[in-house]
Amino acid sequence: MKLITIGDNVVDCYLDRNEYFPGGNCVNVAVNAKRNGASSVGYIGIFATDGPADHIKAAMREEGVDFHFSREAIGITGQPKVALTEDNDRVFVGGPKDTVQHRFKIQLIQEELEYLKQFDICHVSCYSSMESELAKIAKEIKVSYDFSNRKDLEYISSIAPFVSYAFFSAAELSEAELNEFIESLASFNFDIIGLTRGGEPAVFVHNQNIYKQTLRSIEVVDTMGAGDSLIAGFLTEYVKNYDIEKAMEKGTVSAEKTCQEYGGFGYPAKM
Template sequence: MKIITVGDNVADCYLDQGLYYPGGNCVNVAINSIRNGCERSAYIGIFGNDKKGDHIKWALDQEGVEFNYSRTMIGISGQPMVDITGEGDRVFVGGPKNTVQHTVALKLTLEDLEYISLFDVVHTSCYSNLEYELPKIKKYCDIAFDFSDYRHEEYLDMVCPHIKYGFMSGADLTSEEINQLIDSCHRLGTEVIGITLGSKGAIFSHNGQIFKQEIIPTNVVDTMGAGDSFIAGFLTSYIDHKDMIMALNYAAKRAANSCTISGAFGYPKPL
């Protein structure tokens, strides 16, 4: 399987540790995919020309993820601040709003699209500001999209007709709301839709056929990026084997494994 991700990269700044870690939904999926054994993994995004941007590039290079079609802009990298609650949960507590990811948008060229066409799937997300490019990308490659909790009707109408795989967070939803959401996504054209339910696992639908996956218990160190690891595990397995049960079980194992390390995939550096 060959995957390319297009969109966000950040440095997750852990205030309690005085460390930052490379991350961002698309970077996390790219690196976890290569760790899952995919043949080729690549990333296109916008880097800041600062030390955090350099460290994210370095981590991608260490893992063998291509990023030569990315852009580097004058400015600072995305750097969300992360703290820990009294219950041990990690929460985002703000960060600068004048980062390169906030001030410029990625416009894909014909050269970019021809490069994307060399891959089996392109993954992007609601954090990547690429919704307007989806109709163009669809002509060159199947699209996987992480909605997070962006589930309102207008957003589904804009995204679902152009993607093959959709992933959402839905721990707050009732069973009826989950069923309605799945039906809406299929009606709009999305073939596979998956909703993660926190401690209740995940529910996926392939054109209306429902599959459920329980979480796999593990020794949790840090949950950062676990959802992205789940996505990477699912895509890596499903695209190769076309077996939903196998893919969901593998995804759950990879998500559990990612919870045993700090940061989305490691590589800490002092703030």
């Protein structure tokens, strides 16, 4: 199984620990896909020219992710700040808005579109600013897309024709609201819909059948990147044999491992 991701890279800055960790949805999915057995993983993004960008690249090299088609732009890396609540939940509390990813976007050239053909699937997120490129990508390869908490149907319909695997964060929805949202997605004909729900079991939809994740009791260190890790584990298994239940189990194990270390996949550095 071969996977490529295109889009965001950041460092998550843990204020309580005075440390930052490499992250961003597309970086997390890429690294965790490799850890879950993908034979080849690529990444295309825009790296800044600062220390945090160097740290992200060093971690990706260590994990075996190829990023040679990535761009480099003078500027700073995204650095979302993360604080702890009274219940020890991690919440984002801001960060710089003049990062290279805020200032620039990726336009794929023909050589890169040819490169995509050697992979089985391309994962993109709503943080990637890749909406205008999805039609190009979908002509060459199946697309996985993380909508995160973007559930407005106008936005979804604008890119749905190019997306095969759609993932959403739905932690704030009640059971009734969740079912209503799933019904509203039926007309888009996604191959797979995955909805993470915070501490509740994730839900997957395939051919109008609904599957619920089985959660196990584990000792949680940090939930950062758990949803990205779930996606990575799910995709690496599903694209191999199209068995949704096996893929859900692989995704669950992947997320469990991520919850037992700090950051999206480790590699702390002092702020």
